[in-house]
Amino acid sequence: MAEKAILYDSSKCTACRACQVACKNWNELEAVETTNWGSYENPRDLSPKTWLKMEFREIGDNGTLRWLFSRRACMHCSEAACVKVCPTGALYHRPDGFVAIEKNKCTNCGYCVEFCPFDIPRLDVNRASGLGERVTKCTACTTPGLNRIDNDAIPACVKTCPTGALSYGNRDTLVAAAEARVQELGGNARLYGKNEVGGTHVLYVLEDSPTSYGLPEDPTVPAAATAHDILKPLGYAVAGVVALGLLLNVMVARARIISREEEK
Amino acid sequence: MQQEVERFRKRARVQHWWIVVCALILGLTGLFLFVSGFAGAAEGGGSRLVHRIAAICFVAGPVLYFFTNPRSSWEWIKEAFTWTKDDIGWFQAAPIYYFGGPEDVMPPQGRSNTGQKMWMVVVIVTGVIFVMSGFFMWFLKGTISAETYQVMLLLHDIAFIGGGTMLLVHIALAVFHPRMTEALRSMWGGKSSAHYAKTHHGKWYDRISAGEST
Numbered sequence: 001m002a003e004k005a006i007l008y009d010s011s012k013c014t015a016c017r018a019c020q021v022a023c024k025n026w027n028e029l030e031a032v033e034t035t036n037w038g039s040y041e042n043p044r045d046l047s048p049k050t051w052l053k054m055e056f057r058e059i060g061d062n063g064t065l066r067w068l069f070s071r072r073a074c075m076h077c078s079e080a081a082c083v084k085v086c087p088t089g090a091l092y093h094r095p096d097g098f099v100a101i102e103k104n105k106c107t108n109c110g111y112c113v114e115f116c117p118f119d120i121p122r123l124d125v126n127r128a129s130g131l132g133e134r135v136t137k138c139t140a141c142t143t144p145g146l147n148r149i150d151n152d153a154i155p156a157c158v159k160t161c162p163t164g165a166l167s168y169g170n171r172d173t174l175v176a177a178a179e180a181r182v183q184e185l186g187g188n189a190r191l192y193g194k195n196e197v198g199g200t201h202v203l204y205v206l207e208d209s210p211t212s213y214g215l216p217e218d219p220t221v222p223a224a225a226t227a228h229d230i231l232k233p234l235g236y237a238v239a240g241v242v243a244l245g246l247l248l249n250v251m252v253a254r255a256r257i258i259s260r261e262e263e264k
Numbered sequence: 265m266q267q268e269v270e271r272f273r274k275r276a277r278v279q280h281w282w283i284v285v286c287a288l289i290l291g292l293t294g295l296f297l298f299v300s301g302f303a304g305a306a307e308g309g310g311s312r313l314v315h316r317i318a319a320i321c322f323v324a325g326p327v328l329y330f331f332t333n334p335r336s337s338w339e340w341i342k343e344a345f346t347w348t349k350d351d352i353g354w355f356q357a358a359p360i361y362y363f364g365g366p367e368d369v370m371p372p373q374g375r376s377n378t379g380q381k382m383w384m385v386v387v388i389v390t391g392v393i394f395v396m397s398g399f400f401m402w403f404l405k406g407t408i409s410a411e412t413y414q415v416m417l418l419l420h421d422i423a424f425i426g427g428g429t430m431l432l433v434h435i436a437l438a439v440f441h442p443r444m445t446e447a448l449r450s451m452w453g454g455k456s457s458a459h460y461a462k463t464h465h466g467k468w469y470d471r472i473s474a475g476e477s478t
Contacts, residue, residue, distance in 0.1 A: 087296075088303035108309040109297065110405065114413040127403070130312040224414035228421070235298065235425040242429050246436035249362060254442045256364030 004096040004149070005171035006140065006158060007178055008071045009205040010213070011185055013165035015040065015054050015069035019157035023052040023073075023138070026156035027146055046072065048124045048136040052157060059212055070204070070213040071166075073157075074099060074120045074138035078198030081221040082112035082121060085228060090135065091121075096149070097171065097201040098140040106134035117197065117219040140201070171201060178205050197221060267458040269472060271375075271450040276336070279329050280451055286322035287431070290315060290394075294424055316402065323395055343376060344384035350467075354378035362443065372466030383434050390427035393419050 017040075024031065029049045034042040041056040052073035059066045076098045082091045083099060090105035091112055108130055112121040125132030141148035141155040148155060158168040167174065175194055182189045188208045193200035197219050204210075210217050272280070293315040296306035305311055330337045353371035355378065361370045376384065397416040400408055408416075438447040446464070450456035461469045 087298070087300070088306060089300065105303065105307055107297070107303075107306040107312065109306075109312070111417065114405070114410045114417075119410075125309070128316075130316065130402075131309050222411070222414050224418045227418055231418070231421050231425065232298070235421075235428075238425055239429050239432065242432055246433060246440075250436060250440045250442070253362060253364035257442050260364075 001095040003171040003201065004098065004140075004169065005076075005174045005201045005203055006155060007167045007169075007174040007203045007205070009165050009167075009178070009181060010069055010071075011181075011189070011205060011207050012163050013054075013069045013071070014163055015056060016162065017054045018160045018162060019071065019166060020050075020053050022156040022160035024050070026141065026148070027051065027143065046120060046122055046137075048122050048133050051136060051138045055214060057212065057214065059208075066208075068208065068213055070206075070215070071157075071202075072120075072214075073202070074140070075118050075193065075197070075219075076138075076140060076201035077117075077196075077219075078200070079221050080197070081115040081117060081225045084221060084225045085111040085115045087111065094142060098142055098149070099137075099201075100139050100142045101135060101137070103134050103144075108132060108134055110135075112137075115222050115225050117216055117221070171199075171203075174203055178203050181205050268455040269458050269461050269469070270454055271446075271456040271461070272454050273336075274454060275329070275333065277451060277454055279325060282325045283322065286318050286325065289318040290322060291424075291428060291431070293318070298421070298424065319395075319398055319402075326391075340384070341388065343374070344381050344388060347378075347381070350374075351378040351381070362437075362441070364442070367443075367463065372470075373464065373468070375465055375468035377465065379437070383430060386427060386430045390423040390430075393423040394427070397423070 023029070029051065032043045032047065032049050034044075037044070039056050041054065043050055043053065046053060052071065055070045055072050057068040057070070059068055078093075078097065080091070080093065080099050083093060086092075087109060088105045088107055090102050090107070091099060092102065094100050108123055108125050110123045110125070112135055113119075113123055121135050121137040123133065123135055141153075142150065153159070154168040158166040167177075175191070178191045178194075182191050182205060185205070185207060190206055190209075192204040192206050192210050192215060193202060204213075204215070206213055206215075293306075293311040296302045296311050350371045350373065354373065357369040357371065358379065361367065397419040400416040401413060401420065405413060437444050438451070446456040446460040458469070461472075
């Protein structure tokens, strides 16, 4: 199956936030009460009720002010830290590359929240008991019952985008289109997500450095997540060898002590 | 009737088995997240709630014991970290001794032998790591940085592998090893035969025979 992707072209985006609303609409997510804090950007953060939000940044250099927009939602990484650390496989890769959620497997542990290099997944749990809402994040419209992708529809955010800033298709095609667009834009423009964390399935055409958009320059799977890949088999090996050794020890000791007693 | 000596006071035994029950519940519910085959048992987070209740009990037991028995608690900790040349002798003799070789290769041991002291050190060290990292992950999640959380999770895992493996050793020796016949009996009923104490914990036996309390 060909890998799919969503392409976000910041140079075409007017930050109308139709995608943000369409996401809520399609995924049946309640509105969040907001307050005026001096920016169009609202709500202030992603939450179990907000899987996609537009971010507004004002950057001043040399007397000119640039107003940068970016789309904040799951990047659907190929080397996804969340998938790596999820103890139950509730977060998994679909063959098309999107990171989907099998909700009934989720235990609310929140490892994904702490390991995601983009700080995307959200949980709403009781501090004391750890019980509550299971993990939420953009699933690229693959949530069971609300699955657009497998019903030959494109993601809700892409469908609604009025300026063509969002597009959906084969990842290869979109990478080529994005590279052409970067050429066309020139200057500081660049493609983000082609190779980052193994290649993401949400690609960005940026007009400036990733950090100006609040994106990590070089996102990586945290070393502690990779350490788990070593620790788990190591744990089995250590426990296995020790258990076998103990079994042998007890058997040998028993046999020798019995034979010595018989000699007496 | 065979002569017996008191090895563990009742409150020490209650403490021991309290920790056993807590540790087994903690280990089992922890294993659900560690072994992918058991993952189903953790769905919904119910096992985490059990893990947390057991964690409170796991901490409360020793804390309560410490404040009600400060002297013997300190002595126990001191014993765990007091190592002499007889402990080196234990390591040299252990392979022969524990594989059923002659008994006289083993230098005289204290109330706890070197192996038992090693286990006490593991219990103290992994206990501190478990409680500290668990506290961070439970109560300070979201307050501490993601990096700190990741390190705490890693520490919890490392303590689990180290402590869990040593627990296997502890159980195998105490329950199944033909030479440690009195270990389980004395932790259950408090008494061990005087002959066993003399031959396995000579230094301690000499002390209590001389009338010292511990």
